[in-house]
Amino acid sequence: MARSTRESIVTAAAELMRRKGYAGVSMKDLAEAAGAPIGSLYHHFRGGKVQIAREALANAGLAYGLLIPTVVDGYTDLGAAIDGVFTQAAHDMADTGFANMCPVASVAGEVADTVEELRSATCDVFTAWIDGGAAYFASRGLDEPLARQVTTALIAGLEGAFLLARAMRDVAPLLATGATMAPQYRGIALAPRTGTRVAVDAR
Amino acid sequence: MARSTRESIVTAAAELMRRKGYAGVSMKDLAEAAGAPIGSLYHHFRGGKVQIAREALANAGLAYGLLIPTVVDGYTDLGAAIDGVFTQAAHDMADTGFANMCPVASVAGEVADTVEELRSATCDVFTAWIDGGAAYFASRGLDEPLARQVTTALIAGLEGAFLLARAMRDVAPLLATGATMAPQYRGIALAPRTGTRVAVDAR
DNA sequence: GTCTATAACATGATAGAC
DNA sequence: GTCTATCATGTTATAGAC
Structure with a gap:
């Protein structure tokens, strides 16, 4: 997967920081995980x-930015889509032993x-996620202010619920947050997807 | 404020960990901040x-657990109360230079x-917050499952929005999350407050 | 209960041979 | 571009005088 040494260092940094934060990861840890000397x-x-942390964050930001649009693609109703995002997250998290979380939030x-x-x-990554998500929801027919508000709330709700779920080793926070956010948007239709999604680079 | 040495150590730990996390704070940092030798x-x-971290977390958990009930006390409608919680949080955060966050989430x-x-x-603290908040909302007339769901989502939404707001130095995530969660609950009345609130100890 | 000294090791970073 | 050795400092934790 990781071809160049450079690549494997960034990959290792993202994986280690996801679990241990920034201060908790040492250069020695990184060198060992990347299979390269200091x-x-x-x-x-x-x-x-x-x-290294900067590049790992930007890199991971790109990957995770497509997560919400990818899940929402499967829905034609905004409320159902929001529910789907949290339900999917709950499944992923339970499947991975409550470890599935991107390094951005940890750091x-x-x-x-x-x-x-x-x-x-981290600001750049969050901004890119919000801009990208807002553009996506707008392309599905929502007007810009609503698209932006829903995207922002979705990301905040997901990150907070992930935090509680990891600490409590329980998917209940994800389900409760989804259940609280979704119902209001039942009945708001999402237009068929058009064009190709473009990842917004955080760098 | 802090009388005993012990107390000042715990207080210093909470304050330092709030800003720098757990791994980012050294024993030397703690000793200096507490005004005591190693x-x-x-x-x-x-x-x-x-x-030290354990006690600082439990201690801070007690203090912050009363935050939501205290704000909600001022409202008689659930939707307005949820809006109020996020609006209040946005004001607090802007006033404190985007530093107002409890150590529990940071760690x-x-x-x-x-x-x-x-x-x-941290699990114990979150559990105590959810139990305490659910009991509070139940005492204001909501039935238990809804009280628990709303409390859980409120805490998750707040923590996630705090995270984004701090990173972006912008209260927009708090306002967007509040605006997304609140409207659904407009019209659900909160009964007058009865009895005395009891803090749920996390220890 | 307070404080100093220090052990034993980890830290980020650098120099320079290969 | 790879790797080793090393520097100066910082790390948690302990021993023991006061």
């Missing part, structure tokens, strides 16, 4: 640990007040 | 850093897969 890490990333809370360069990286 | 930390907490994502003793501490 020197290689600094050769490819002269900015050191912060730069965002930790660095928001401490490492400005990484706060802005 | 030796005192181990005298009062033989379990070391983990035990929860970091330790869920790494420090079982702290995962269970």
